[in-house]
Amino acid sequence: MASAPSKLYADDVSLLMVLLDTNPFFWSSSSLPFSVFLSHVLTFLNSILLLNQLNQVVVIATGYNSCSYIYDSSTSTNQGSDNGRMPARCVNLLQKLEEFVIKDEQLIKEGLREGIASSLLSGSLSMALCYIQRVFRSGPLHPQPRILCLQGSSDGPEQYVAIMNAIFSAQRSMIRIDSCYMGSSNSAFLQQASYITGGVYLKPQQPNGLFQYLSTVFATDLHSRAFLQLPKSLGVDFRASCFCHKKTIDLGYICSVCLSIFCKHHKKCSTCGSVFGQAQSDVNSTSNKKRKTPET
Amino acid sequence: MSCRQVVKRASYKSKIKDPGTPGVLTMTENKFVFRPNDPSSAAKFDVEFKHITGHKNTKEGTDKPPWLNLSDKDRCYIFEFGSFHDLHVCRDFVGNALAKSGEAAKASSAAKTTSEKSGVTLPDEQLSTAEMQLRMKLLQEDSELQKLHMQFVISGVLTESEFWATRKKLLDGDSRTKSKQRVGFRSSMILDTKPMTDGRMNKVTFNLTPEIKYQIFALKPAVHQAFLTLVPSKMTEKDFWTKYFRAEYLHSTRNAVAAAAEAAEDEELAIFLKEDAILASEARRKIRRVDPTLDMEADQGDDYTHLPDHGIFRDGSKDVMELQNELYRRTLSQDLNRQGAVVLQGRTVDVDLEDPRTVAEALMQSRRESDESAEQDRLDRITRMTEIEDLQEHHDHPVAQLCIKDPRDYFDTQQVNALKTLDDSRTGTEQKKCSLTTEEAYGSLREAISKIKSIGLKNSTVAPEIAITVLNGLTQNISSTKYQLGKNPQDSVLDSLPNKTKEELLHHWMSIQELLRHFWSSYPITTTYLSTKVGRLKDAMSQIYRQLEEIKQSDFRHQVSLLVRPMHQALDAAFQHFDADLQKRAARSGGETPNGNS
Numbered sequence: 001m002a003s004a005p006s007k008l009y010a011d012d013v014s015l016l017m018v019l020l021d022t023n024p025f026f027w028s029s030s031s032l033p034f035s036v037f038l039s040h041v042l043t044f045l046n047s048i049l050l051l052n053q054l055n056q057v058v059v060i061a062t063g064y065n066s067c068s069y070i071y072d073s074s075t076s077t078n079q080g081s082d083n084g085r086m087p088a089r090c091v092n093l094l095q096k097l098e099e100f101v102i103k104d105e106q107l108i109k110e111g112l113r114e115g116i117a118s119s120l121l122s123g124s125l126s127m128a129l130c131y132i133q134r135v136f137r138s139g140p141l142h143p144q145p146r147i148l149c150l151q152g153s154s155d156g157p158e159q160y161v162a163i164m165n166a167i168f169s170a171q172r173s174m175i176r177i178d179s180c181y182m183g184s185s186n187s188a189f190l191q192q193a194s195y196i197t198g199g200v201y202l203k204p205q206q207p208n209g210l211f212q213y214l215s216t217v218f219a220t221d222l223h224s225r226a227f228l229q230l231p232k233s234l235g236v237d238f239r240a241s242c243f244c245h246k247k248t249i250d251l252g253y254i255c256s257v258c259l260s261i262f263c264k265h266h267k268k269c270s271t272c273g274s275v276f277g278q279a280q281s282d283v284n285s286t287s288n289k290k291r292k293t294p295e296t
Numbered sequence: 297m298s299c300r301q302v303v304k305r306a307s308y309k310s311k312i313k314d315p316g317t318p319g320v321l322t323m324t325e326n327k328f329v330f331r332p333n334d335p336s337s338a339a340k341f342d343v344e345f346k347h348i349t350g351h352k353n354t355k356e357g358t359d360k361p362p363w364l365n366l367s368d369k370d371r372c373y374i375f376e377f378g379s380f381h382d383l384h385v386c387r388d389f390v391g392n393a394l395a396k397s398g399e400a401a402k403a404s405s406a407a408k409t410t411s412e413k414s415g416v417t418l419p420d421e422q423l424s425t426a427e428m429q430l431r432m433k434l435l436q437e438d439s440e441l442q443k444l445h446m447q448f449v450i451s452g453v454l455t456e457s458e459f460w461a462t463r464k465k466l467l468d469g470d471s472r473t474k475s476k477q478r479v480g481f482r483s484s485m486i487l488d489t490k491p492m493t494d495g496r497m498n499k500v501t502f503n504l505t506p507e508i509k510y511q512i513f514a515l516k517p518a519v520h521q522a523f524l525t526l527v528p529s530k531m532t533e534k535d536f537w538t539k540y541f542r543a544e545y546l547h548s549t550r551n552a553v554a555a556a557a558e559a560a561e562d563e564e565l566a567i568f569l570k571e572d573a574i575l576a577s578e579a580r581r582k583i584r585r586v587d588p589t590l591d592m593e594a595d596q597g598d599d600y601t602h603l604p605d606h607g608i609f610r611d612g613s614k615d616v617m618e619l620q621n622e623l624y625r626r627t628l629s630q631d632l633n634r635q636g637a638v639v640l641q642g643r644t645v646d647v648d649l650e651d652p653r654t655v656a657e658a659l660m661q662s663r664r665e666s667d668e669s670a671e672q673d674r675l676d677r678i679t680r681m682t683e684i685e686d687l688q689e690h691h692d693h694p695v696a697q698l699c700i701k702d703p704r705d706y707f708d709t710q711q712v713n714a715l716k717t718l719d720d721s722r723t724g725t726e727q728k729k730c731s732l733t734t735e736e737a738y739g740s741l742r743e744a745i746s747k748i749k750s751i752g753l754k755n756s757t758v759a760p761e762i763a764i765t766v767l768n769g770l771t772q773n774i775s776s777t778k779y780q781l782g783k784n785p786q787d788s789v790l791d792s793l794p795n796k797t798k799e800e801l802l803h804h805w806m807s808i809q810e811l812l813r814h815f816w817s818s819y820p821i822t823t824t825y826l827s828t829k830v831g832r833l834k835d836a837m838s839q840i841y842r843q844l845e846e847i848k849q850s851d852f853r854h855q856v857s858l859l860v861r862p863m864h865q866a867l868d869a870a871f872q873h874f875d876a877d878l879q880k881r882a883a884r885s886g887g888e889t890p891n892g893n894s
Binding site for chain 1: 734735737738742746748749751758763769
């Protein structure tokens, strides 16, 4: 790793982990073309690297079937075909991205799954956290890490447990997860991720002004954030997915031992194996249900 | 209170100017009786102490005669005594009697606030004077507490004991802080107690107090040891100390030769003159225990004693010694270090200092204990020092504590949800429909990538008009009141209100908390006492509920209602529970309502 201890990391040096959603099903139906989105993001990444010489940017592609590191500013050299239209690092990034998309497409041939078009956010979150942990262990001096999710596709309830685990480990390591959601409705996962880790959740109202949003809200380092008024998340959707059918529910049963969530009453907890006693009466069983969001 | 009754000759005055009616004053535990000498006089009375709210007396040494003034609500009784001694006896008796009758003690120390409360206190409450005074003190220190006390105890919503039952911690905590401070050793060197000479005779006087004896034992384990073995089997205590100070004197003359000569003659004296063997062995042990990271040689270079006249009058560098008398030499640094060590250690024994024998034994005991803990300390330090670096986890990586967030946060984030879920359900579905096949979708994605590769980054990524709308939108979003109200702990809604409303609200909040605490702690209702108490609390709460409604009508309706709402909710919950519980109990007891107000 290039983060040599000789470097002087001040508190405003950032390590920005960008999780780039490359879900083809989302982008083919999105109002914002992927090429425009990419140009905004690339400009944003360039400006991050220009903000501070020691800033580091890592890009992870969140695909439909896989995830992959596609860019790391600390390892990539700036040499390459600088064709005058864009910096070499962008060319490298796009090259890697194209390779990733091709590989991702090959993977889909095997297990054909239609219907839910969500990306593997849990995978890319875990990869980002692993990378940050490596940076943490590299020495006492390291840039301040944060994760920025640029997500477009809708939540995959089947990833609920994995994503929540990633969120909680990020919270525990005091890593903030910022999220910029490009989809039409709000993403409950990203709302919760930002809310729990103290990051910023933003859903741009003007998708073609994305760069403006990114540079206004997400460009500031963690230290400077203390002095800024950033958008706060309102209306966080705290609904959970049940562990049995991976459905998003707002009312359900919770295992009293391991806190697993179920949409139906089970005799036995599928997670920890605790045997539940029969509910005494109907009145009691409804009172066991916990409401996660207030009724409209 | 040694005597149950005091009888004194005194004259009674209804006013200060009154010449007075001579007679006999009899005080018993709960009342005082005055019988005039002249049986026909009207000035006879029989007053119970519990009506007395205050007592004053004239001070000895002033030009006033010895008067005792006892006052109740509407009149006062002035007694003139024959002497101040009589006055003091009576005053003490009255003080005790008032304290014993409980509420009177309160009245006397905080007459201004609590004079009207005497009727409320339950007569069966047996409280010690100290406890009463503690409560008074707490009330005086905390005006909010006093307000609550006034509001609920005096109006009869809560009884005195109920009020304090929820504040046991306050009562405990205060008594803990009252415990007397432990006195340590003085840091001046006891060994430097200069002998007093009267100049004319060849006599030297040393001052010796139990305190000094204790310090000597602590400072010099050898003397301590010698005391335990020699006194009283071999010599008396007096002889022991005489000998000790003789040795001290020899030291102070700094005549090592003389000291050596004397020591040769008297073996007991030698004990005091020689280097303290126990101390020496202890020092050796301590050196072994020194933290390995400490550079002792560097420390030695740091000391100041080589500077002339630095420090105390006994300068170690001036002690020029012949080698054979080395044994009888004591250096300043040794003394200084020992003194410092003992002072830092503090008092280890807590016994009466009068008897040196018990002090000596107690000290021995404590020394043994500290040796054991020191050994454990050493082992701990060794394990800490010998940690293997490779096996250590990273100390530097910060980890957040798992915490339960402020519940207010949660509700704040939820308030928009109500509106949003409607939007989501409308717009959410349209996007998921993806007409393209997998190949087409991936194809378009690749196309987009190659497109940007060929075009490159444009000069202006965002059109200026869009940029300004984005900025405006963000600014509006952030500065909207919806975000601000109650969010920032620095400027809360409360601060934006005028002081009067603010205080009123705060007071109501305090009162509600107090009432609710009592309310919920009374459930489940098992006795009639509890049910009447709950009834009382409910009435008080509904009164506050109405008052809150009134505040809501003020100019700052919007902000106030934000603050009042949680209070109302809490009260509503209590009322609901009250009614439900009442119905349940009514049903159980077959329609018979215990309170009459179902």
